[in-house]
Amino acid sequence: MITDARVLQQEFIPREVRHRDSEVNYLSSILEAVINGNSTEPTLLYGPSGVGKTCIAQYIVEELRGNVVDLNTQYVNCWEDYTRFKTLYQLLDGIGEAYDIHRQSTPRDLLLDRLRDYDEAPYVVILDEVDQLQNKELLYDLCRMRELTLILIANREEELFSPLDERLHSRLRNANRIHFNQYGHDELVSILRDRARWGLAEDAITASGLQQIAERAAGDARVAIGILRKAARTANQNGQSRIQSSVIADVVLEAKLEIERETINRLTPHQKTLYNIINEAEEINPPTLYEQYSNLVEDPKTERTVRNYLAKLEHYNLIIAEGNTKARVYRARS
Template sequence: MIRRPEVFDDETPPPDLRHREAHVQELIRLLHRARSDHDQGALLAGPSGVGKTALGRTVLQEFAREFGTRWVWIQALGTTTGELFREAIRGAGGTVADNAPNDELPARLRETLAGEELFLLLDEADDIAGTDAVGQLTSVPGVEIVVICHEPDDWLARAESGVRQYLHGGRIELDRFGVDELADILRDRARVGLVDNAVTRDQLETIADDVAGVAREGIQTLRAAAEIAVEREHGRIYDADVDDAYERARASIRKANLRSLPFHHRVLYELIRDAGEITGRELHQQYEEIEEQVYANRERTPISRRDRRNKLDKLRAYDLVERERLDHRWLYSTKQKNLSSGIELVTEMATN
């Protein structure tokens, strides 16, 4: 049934950017402008699973191949400005020690580039708004930035004025796909990844409609339906297999999302999971009670309440945590009780 399972992996680029042609052309236009004026970046925005990363990586790869420019994809979630500089230096072909002083990094990046251009694709960059990371990176001649985030208005509101000006006019927002559009995308994956005639167009449209046009969820639901069909020894995907695939797909996506999150997010997640249900005030109190033990002997340091709130928003955006109003308080709980972050907070608390 499943001929090429890698076709359904998040890391596998799509065969083409179907139904994103206008966004492709707009991003290419912005990259050309960045090369000529050096005062224009791009901001790719939209909800999770609509193809922001695929768009950025595919266009930059083709652009670099055609014009001989360097580019680096960096997962910016949970990173510091110094770490971003180190990733940029290494991606540009240079070497830098992890303990190199931050104030030396811009000069090191400039020396590495030696007048060449470097495009940085900063993925999951919600946290770096307001840190001046983009401003410091673009102060190095030849460095241009493409930012990927979820909420563009919020991101720009928190950014410095110079960064807002740099990204002004470079905003590209991706919406969810229509039913027919997503069904086309799923058909492309099915043709390559599944045996012939494994799934019908009606089933693909049903999946596309039920996942509300979110490509990632649609692709993972198709994979899950095929897996269930194999387990049930079906020769093709039945409607019942599709019906039972949604929760498996969501669980798979949650697991991947949690695995991709930095330490701070997983600490907060595990506190919520351990409690079952917990108010925002109790969550902050428990975090502050355990932070000394949990962060001991780690490079990371505990984060502020404001930063914690931002991390909680990310947990909700990733469908890991839900929040409801309870008597003027927020009550948090996890979506999947048996999904562990791998951090043994209970043990650490009990032994300290």
């Protein structure tokens, strides 16, 4: 039944994108300056999880590489590479300059100096989950490098800009902004239809099956593709030639749990500590949460940083926040 498993993976970049024409055209127009050898202001892509921000950014950059002979590109997930060293290492690796860098012995300033010295082909960098950068000062340094074209991806502007000092805030004030809205039901069905056409045998799933998946995904393409993948694998294991409605209904919860586990595994140590505290409590208010968190970690972050961490957990449906600022409580979702 599964003819191309890659198509059913979240990181797969489709050969064509659906229902994001205005976003694609806007980002393409911004990056035309790179093709002409000019620099451009950073571009911020923002919106909820599962709305195609990362997919569109990588799709456009791949298109750009097809049109420009001499171009370097690099994708960095700042949730995984959240320290200054890790981010700089990835950026240097993208231009083949990380071969002699060692985590323990290489001076940190050397990495930034080496990146500053880069003056060859244009370099387009995607910083995904950019609000997760531990040291936001690095953004200021990167924004000053004319050879770098930055595409920044975050869920909300506030989570990126609120922790910034005035100097960096001013630097990013003129950034290009592209907002991504949640997918509608019919748009999700269209996206799923493409994935089924590219990755599954013909007639492996009916139109009503795609409708059923889109309904359960509630506008999140990441969840929709996860359900389709899980349903296809389950039907395959059961020796079925088509994905039945009953199979879809049976795998929805498990598919969502898989995505939840993947997200939990990506949490930083501080975020995981906060998540564990909330998960063990029936409900907890911010002062008590911060006190328990501070007692469990060696170098607790500020309350403002912790609020940003909690907003991240909420965006990815790991926790539930109820009430306003003064009467807020946090609860585990599951």
